[in-house]
Amino acid sequence: MAKEKGRKLIAQHKKARHDYLILDTYECGLVLTGTEVKSLRQGRASLVDGFVQIDGGEAWLHNVHIPEYSQGTWTNHSARRRRKLLMHREEIDKLDSKASESGHTIVPLSLYFKDGRAKVEIALAKGKKEYDKRQTLREKQDLRETNRALSAVRRQQRA
Numbered sequence: 001m002a003k004e005k006g007r008k009l010i011a012q013h014k015k016a017r018h019d020y021l022i023l024d025t026y027e028c029g030l031v032l033t034g035t036e037v038k039s040l041r042q043g044r045a046s047l048v049d050g051f052v053q054i055d056g057g058e059a060w061l062h063n064v065h066i067p068e069y070s071q072g073t074w075t076n077h078s079a080r081r082r083r084k085l086l087m088h089r090e091e092i093d094k095l096d097s098k099a100s101e102s103g104h105t106i107v108p109l110s111l112y113f114k115d116g117r118a119k120v121e122i123a124l125a126k127g128k129k130e131y132d133k134r135q136t137l138r139e140k141q142d143l144r145e146t147n148r149a150l151s152a153v154r155r156q157q158r159a
Contacts, residue, residue, distance in 0.1 A: 004113065004115060004116035005115060006114075006115070007112055007113070007114050008112060008113045009110060009111075009112045010040050010043055010044075010045050010110075010111045010112055010113065010118075011045040011046060011047050011110065011111040012047070012109070012110045012111075013047040013048060013050065013107065013108060013109055013110065015048070016047075016107050016108075016109055016123070016125070017109070018128075018133060018136070019127065019128060019133070020105070020107060020123070020125035020126060020127055020128060021125060021126045021127075021128055021132070022109075022123045022124075022125050023098075023104075023123070023124045023125060023126060024098075024123065024124040025109065025121055025122070025123045025124075026087065026091060026095070026121070026122050026123070026124075027114075027119055027120075027121055028059070028085040028086055028087050028119065028120050028121075028122055029085070029086030029087075029117065029118070029119060030061070030083055030084075030085060030086065030118045030119070030120055031083060031084040031085075031086065032083065032118055035068070035069040036066050036069075036083075037118060038069045039066050039067055039068065039069045040066060040111070040113070040118055041113075042069075042070075044066070044067050045064065045065065045066045045067075045111050046064070046065040047064055047108045047109075047110070047111060048065075049063040049064075049065070050062065050063050050064040050107065050108045051063060051105060051106065051107055051108075052085065052095075052106035052107070052108065052122050053106075054092060054095060054096040054099065054106075057089075057092065057093075058084060058085075058092070059084070059085035059087050059092050059095070059106075060082045060083065060084060060085065061082065061083045061084075061085055061108060061120065061122075062082050063080055064080070064083065064108060064111070064120075065080055085120065085122070095124060098124055099124065103126050103127055104124060104125070104126050105124075105125055105126075105127065106122055106123070106124055106125070107122065107123055107125050108120050108121070108122050108123075109121045109122065109123050
């Protein structure tokens with residue numbers, strides 16, 4: 001059997017980048033059961049309510065929804081169980097100290113397969129205020145309008 005290469009995206013939490021200011025990102029492995037891996041290979045997962053908590057020197061992923069495997073039997077997993085993250089001790093300690101600061105949290109950004117292994121990208125984040133969210137949307141809209149105007153000018157020059 002040929003070994004998988006590259007990165008295959010399974011799920012992404014797009015709203016996290018809108019709701020939080022991303023300070024630092026980490027790539028972590030996941031401890032999964034067989035039916036969870038099969039369900040992920042079908043491309044089914046949701047990171048919407050997910051968060052990371054550090055408990056007893058270990059990082060745990062909570063509230064990530066991986067639905068039960070359709071051909072699974074009594075060995076099937078529960079959909080929202082907590083899953084252990086595989087990280088280096090120094091990274092866990094650094095995250096724990098920074099996450100304990102006021103207003104900081106750890107959120108999952110994406111879930112993917114990298115060279116056949118399930119990985120999750122987590123981020124140390126700080127919650128945005130409502131005016132920050134509006135400002136970000138305004139900047140994005142201004143950039144889009146600028147790009148549209150530039151492409152229109154280029155089209156006219158070619159014609």
